[in-house]
Amino acid sequence: MKPAVVILSKSALPVARKVAAAVDGEIHGARARAEGVAVPFESASAHIAALFKAGRPIVGLMASGALIRLLAPHLSDKHAEPPVLAVSEDGQSVVPLLGGHHGANALAQTIAEALGAHAAITTAGDLRFGVALDAPPEGYVLLNPQAAKPVMADLVAGETARLKGSAAWIEQSGIPLDENGPVTLTVTDQVQQPGDKELVYAPGTLCLGMGCERGTEPEEAVALAASALREAGLAPQAVAGVFSIDLKADEAAIHAVADHFGVPALFFDAAMLEAEAGRLENPSDVVFAEVGCHGVAEGAALAAAGQSGQLVVAKRKSRRATCAVARATEPVEVSSTGRARGTLFIVGIGPGSEAWRSPEVTDLVARSTDLVGYSLYLDLLGALAEGKARHDFDLGKEEARVRHAMELAGEGRTVCLVCSGDAGIYAMATLAFELLDKGGADGDAPGLSDAARRINIAVSPGISALQAAAARAGAPLGHDFCTISLSDLLTPWPDIQRRVKAASEGDFVIAFYNPVSKRRRTQLAHARDVLLEHRPPDTPVILATNLGREGETVRIVPLGELRVDDVDMLTVVIVGSSQSRTVKTGDGRTWVYTPRGYAAKEGSVMGDKEAAE
Template sequence: MSQSLFAEFQPIAAIATTPAAAQTLQSICQATGAILWVPESLNYLENVQFYRGSLKSHIAAIWEDCRAFIFGLATGAVVRLIAPLLGDKYQDPAVIVIDETGNFVISLCSGHQGKADELTRALAIYLGGTPILTGASAGLGLAGVDMLGVPFGWVRGNGDWKGVSAAVARGEAVEVIQEVGSILWQNHLPKQHSFQLSPFPTPHSPLAARILISARVGHFLPESDLPTVQWYPRVLWVGIGCERGTSRELIERAIRETCRDYHLSEFAIAGIATIDLKADEIGIIELCGNGNLPLRTFSREILRSIKVPTPSEIVAAEVGTPSVAEAAAICASLTPLISHSQSSTKTDIPSATNFPTTSTKTDNPSATNFPPKSSTKTDNPSAAILVPKQIFKSENEPGAVTIAIAQSEIEYTGRTGKLFLVGIGPGQLEQMTQSAKMAISRADAVIGYSLYIDLIAAIFRPGQIIESLPITQERQRAIRAIELAEWGLSVAVVSSGDCGIYGMAGLVLEELKLRQWDGKIPEVEVFPGITALQSAASRVGAPLMHDFCAISLSDLLTPWEVIEKRVEAAAQADFVTAFYNPRSRNRTKQIAIAQQIFLKYRYPNTPVAIIRSAYREDEEITLTTLDKLLEIPIDMLTTVLIGNQSTTLYEDWMITPRGYLGFGE
């Protein structure tokens, strides 16, 4: 189990007071990296920490230091222990309760903000137990209203979050006015939902609540008593030009007053942009540090190539470009359209604002090509400017600052993306590793071939982005996953069998290499699965007990001449051989040629197993011989196992001796 899947919950405290509960939680601690606390009476246990005195006092002592608590106690006891410590759902840690046997995992406290619901689902998958989620949104198949923008780095504003959440829970009409930010969440809503999606207010519509997703403050909404909340996607880039030595305080005041005057929210600021000559400006550095804002700098050559509303000959004479604030703001807002070498930060971020506008299922695979090939901002970069340059000076402070604000089509997530390359095995959930199921459950987005997506649908959670592409579009899947991860999402790319054996892992890594990936961002983890030759072999006995190889007969990516040489070598070397992709609708000769090659080196009665859809509902298993191989229906869902000279059939079991009984070696 990869502890990195639980990094956002660290530090985690697990509490047990009985040997049985401690045994259950010890396994969880190994998987999650949690610290298990037990009373001194259980001093014979290893890999635990002991608390002294009352458990209530101990929990109070570590409460502020932990982001998640996992209790192996009765629910009532936990409620009494933590009740005095609870503040509000925006600050409280996630609290989980697990029964001693691990059959039930209960999300008790901070289900949304502390992500206790997510942790509960993950631990239930790990234990093979039942997750208990009592929040109304979980029953509706929706992410919580207060979690809607978390994957995209949106900032939650003020509002009646309780009232809006209650309206959603009751299934009442809730208007969603989205002016900016990703609409991916809209495309993955359940079929039955009560959201009324609109780019502008509809004052005469009967509504129970309203959600606003905008960079502007809500002054433009019609007067109403409706419960209303606001999310702020981080789409505003503040361009700054300043005299040397301008203070942070003056720059902050300039930004604050500019946002106020133009009814923009400071919560929607993505970052700061300026000329590279100002990369060491103390006031700007302090501003970015205090606000945890990225700083993007651009050369004078780049800035002077940008058409701006108010160029200045004086600025051009001084720094070599007629604009700093406006041009830098525009450059930062158009980052995906500028090469990596032209900016001090990563620039290859996907355009998720208007993608996808239709379903991401296979009916519109071309929708995955983004950023958009055409953009009004590309033709007219100055259209990105919301606030032309504003000059600020102060009699009491040295220096001067110029501010301009541009709006990006793409929000800044502020997150480090992750790629989970996951093998799902033959198809049944019980055949998947716990780590693989965990990775899929924890991911923001899951991408794969539609058949594989359907096989694992039971472990998806509300709010996840689920995308499928046809079987021939493997590279498009890899590119799409990388784009989302580079944007800041955690993305699970699923393959049947093992992802590293004729799966997606190699292709994703190849694509990353083409992009000059630094090996760190996005983070990559590989989660292995039971590959087809293993699952097929397990259905017929032990055919792989001696040296074996796997060969794909598909010549879509490999020239047939190369494949034929490998088949010849495998047959001649007496390898037990597994054929992947043995026959398709349009490719029928390859398996026949392979049979003839093997008959040159193997007896006609050499055992052969033909396994179609191993461990799936339509599984078909046939044991035959090499000379009769072509008499059995074979397709792309079939794995063919050809034995070596020692392989035998016994009572419908296929056995390849290893040599322990004195033969074969």
Template sequence: MEMMPAPALILLNESGRETALKLQQFFPEALVHGLAGRVDDADIQFRQTARHLQELYKNNTPIIGICASAILVRCLAPALENKNVEPPVLAVSDTGDMVVPLLGGHHGANDMARLLAAHLNGQAAITTASDLHFKIALDNPPADLHLANPEDMKTFAGHLLSGRKVRLEGDHPWLTQSGLPLDEAGDLSIVVTPKKVKGSPEKLVYHPKTLALGIGCERYASRKEVTRLVLDTLEQAGISRHAIGAVSSIDVKMDEAAVHAVAALFGHQARFFSAAELEAQTPKLQNPSDVVFREVGCHGVSEGAALAAAGPDSQLLVPKHKSRRATCALAESPEPIDPTVIGRPQGKLSVIGIGPGQDGWRTPEASRLIGEATDLVAYGLYLDLLGDSIAGKVRHNFGLGEEEKRVRAALDLAATGKNVALVSSGDIGIYAMATLVFELIQVEKRTDWDRLEIEVTPGISALQAAAARAGAPLGHDFCTISLSDLLTPWDAIEKRIKAAAVGDFVISFYNPVSLKRRTQLHAARDILLQHRPANTPVIIARNLGRQDETVIHTTLQDLDPETVDMLTLVMVGSSESRTTTTNTGARTWAYTPRGYAGKMKVSLQEKDKK
């Protein structure tokens, strides 16, 4: 069964709880979606069943409903549009003894039903005719085959069921080991070929992913030029783009945008080989070049990369084709190509801020990048905050104070071709690891680091979280100042505090104290008292977004630095900051006016004049 997103487990009653837990054993990353009011404990709760199911379906999320089939059918009926893109939808009885694929039978649901029935010791109710008669779903081929004319599948299947025989042109074990009525004299045909062949209601055409595309290009060659070269080469050779099983090049092109653009066009991640690996292909090259050898250390990039990716028994199918700044070639393997085991990919480093720690404050982009990563690098506590969402990933834990070791480890891991997430709480670009990543890259100038794909994603910072919990203290100009003098001299920090005080900024103090550093917050308070009122609002926010979160309102004169610890952010208002209350005085809010009151006053005065 092809890889697909983790399914949503829909639980409508507590009677299906045990089955839901068994399904989570099979799908460790699946979340239980429970109907509020009927299900006490769920990862996600919903109140409107039909709307929730339709949203999941439209987002292409596989759905496993632990409920009656009719419920899923009625709820999803308004969302049904295109049979060719529907996600698997299955109904599982409360006891788990029956698994019914309702939608997406040939898009994974039938296979999933069989696997789940075996796991639950139940029975799969498969009703698709071709599955029952021939033990094969012709419109759901394995990942290394592509059906070129799915629009003809329904009619073709009807011919099969009427008793007609099939002539197989080409070979693939998925077809030869099925129960299809194969006969060399058959009047129906199934063609397995990398060539572009027109199908029909009496001819199904499958393209095996047996071709490797090799690419060479000058530095910064345009995506448009390289893509055009590749597509024109395929067209001239009469080859289907769906037969491309791998896209590869030499490792010095690992960061070349055009190579990755072409790979993405064919649904692949580009793979790369060293010059020595490509030089080993020289006896098979049709266009060896001494000029290329002098430049990169091998006699051919595009032909060599194609042959290396297609394996030791491959042959060059289409020799080097050239455009002004690029080359490409095709090699054919006798077997389908698994691109995940050839060469190595460009390494990726995702620099991720996860916010204060709770799931609701973590961005979808951060969750996606963490989900895609193979390795996670962080201070151990930050990874603990991610809970079960990082199950199965390799953790690289580092202690406090080991920031440089953390970043170096992340860069080195990514340089081996891994997908690495460097994780920090809050926003990783604010007093965190992101700046050290780029500083080390600039200072060290290592080629393997220079070739990495790097993506930085923001997180909700401590000052945003504190401001939201306290009201709206950042409504006007503000700044942040770290009171840690570990990396910045105190004289410089003191100048910044004085400048912010004179400028009347709202100030968020990061790292206000530590076990050994207790005087800086005292000094900062004394400086501010020289420039703003003693009753200036102050917010003391600790463990934001976590179970033991506390947010305390006080004033500048009453701020006691001895009550603050290293997990606390201290926010001091400007001279304009105010507090107000709601809930009959039970809840205090801080805010900093931006001038709307004055604007409203002028508007009212102008209205009175009229």
């Protein structure tokens, strides 16, 4: 997770930016006193507690005592707590408070180097030996962490250690090594039961290659992989990743195996796997004819292990899956090995105001490497867009925009397609699925690449213009309603006319999107005239413009007085039903509501049930 760099005042922002850049963090700030941050919050205590409970690393630019008091009620299990650090506002002191051996000490050193500050690390092992044995570097897993504390105590007291295996981070540390030392530090990818005064580390040197038929049950693939490791005496914790051919990037069984071992799933194209053909123990012409390489499981394992790697478990088969294991000479850097399945987040940012942007959308944008969208929408993200690759598009380039986002994700990136309002309401989510279904909205458009078709897609909702307008005006959507776009660019005008007539006859509250444009001035007038045939001229109409942004206006006019010239392209029009009403409050404001009949049912079974809900 990205560290949250938390500030309480604008004066801390310069140092916070340096810290965030050093640790790839995200700046969170008090809304009332720190403008322009990626994630604003109202209550520091509630926000910091939520970050802590979510396991998010926290770097607080505040007094260490204040941070301790805020988190004190939430401390319980030190083995599960995330890193928490306090940094002085002048950037001179960096203090790891919690999770020292879960990354806080390392973060402190990184931040101190970036700021030219002092890292106040107080854990004995770090100070004495320069390493923390209970927090090995990336690529290693300590298999018996419960033994780390007494072993560290013995070493601090003067005992020496015997190293079985090899690990540069131990050899280059200040730990006193002796072939006859009473403490044993073992580095192995084999299953091993720790002895007395022994710590066992599994290096991420095992590359698990997988292949399977389309639609293989995940349980079958997991069982095959687990049995292959078990029968070879290999430690599951030493698996660096699960590797396969890119044709399987969207195969649930492959990802299930990766999830089982808690490692990434990574993929190679057929050419890279075929380059390993000379090292395969079980090459297959049948496989070559099918996918373009002579072996998937063995080839993927060897490709991940590198030229110096060796096959330690040749291809094993179940009914519909295959697996193999190769051993690399050093822990595998999975970030530069193979390609991950790309991810496309399709998000709605509401009207654009950060106050109306959901926490989930904020999180997905923060997790993305690339942002794609209409330039205005990307600008509205403010500081949240900093440090990400932007791909700006003009209005009218919707298909190009979505296609570009999907192809970027097909390259293994994490891409966020940014929409205003809600991504699934007159926005880009539907076009993404149409491209998957048909290849292109335009029959002459080229189809998506195979890689783009295999991406992971997640859609996150936002506040639509319909919801925003209704909230500003009161409660016009209290009963049945519908939405109709008056744009005939994508929908034939006769179809729109039929829907307006049906909604009018059905007495729905109607929200009109795209009511006018520079060239379209007659559709809204037509809709008004049809509506007047079915509801009274004093029916309230809400005209909402620039919702949630500068220049916001909300007007309420009678249906009989609705003028097309009062509406522009940024206006949402909500027309009440025959039952919609207006009410004035003491401050002179007029509100619109559409009763559902609660008052008439007060005390009834239905009324009581819905009130409880």
